[in-house]
Amino acid sequence: MNAILKPKTMPEVEFQPLTADWLDRVLDIENTVYPHPWSRANFEDSIKTGYQMQVLTSSDAKNADILGYFIAMKGFEEVHLLNITVSETYQRQGWAKLMLDALTVWSRGQGAAWLWLEVRGSNERAQQVYKAQGFKLVSVRQDYYPKGPKANGREDAIVMSLKL
Template sequence: MTWQLRRAKADDVQAIMTLETRIFVNDAWSADAMAHDVVSPDCYYLVAFPPGRPDRIEAYAGLLAPAGAHEGDIQTIAVSEQARGHGLGRTLMLSLITEARKRGVREVFLEVRADNPPAQELYRRLGFEELGIRRGYYQPDNVDAIVMRLHVPDPEMMMTPAESAPEATE
């Protein structure tokens, strides 16, 4: 499969929320919270879509990394059911990590559902380590969150998304 990535904008929030509420049924973000983060200068959100179809968002991901902060947080990442299994989640994560490094972030944190082994494995392969558990973090399902951290690698130690997972191939 082939996708293009671009920075998310306010006009994308409706499409992002369509995916958000379909994928994260019980613990989806509110449209207001998503709209705030998508346009915040402290955040960096990307959307992925098939070439020539910028209106058909298949995935999105967001990073919170305020200027001057040495810590960042992967706020969210979601890939539509039909786009999974082709490296798109990895490409989005590598793009967020690259942006975090550009912003001077030295550590990136995230929470992942304890009942989502595929996501946990992706994060481990990217170098994230488990720090602990937040019991009952995801409500109303009462699912634990695994807290993970990545020490952001120096540029020469990290492949860019283009080097590791070209957008135009799969």
């Protein structure tokens, strides 16, 4: 008898605007995954400013789970990625790639020629994800970020860009 191969379960997902309604749950994720999380005020200011902010959720309307979110700022012919985060439960399943693909499509639609980001020198995992997505190293900003809260000193920012 042939074995039946059961596909790995994968949630149905959708993008939704990251509005104030999502903030409590987004902050729970933010505070879990970052040693230097954005504050509620950072998110609220971004909403007020009108940045491109999306949450990626499961499509289970009754109990939608947040897989991740991203925030991007549109400039002149370029878009700057300010925050991209995948909830711990959903990491290493390709969701960051999906969000970067969505951001790329949106940025092209805005007439942008470049996508820019900065990442901590110590965040090698994120750098690897960006490189796999086609981002190239542009420059290093020395001692750009404070290391805290548990370590003293500062660390470099790696500036990367993607030609759209």
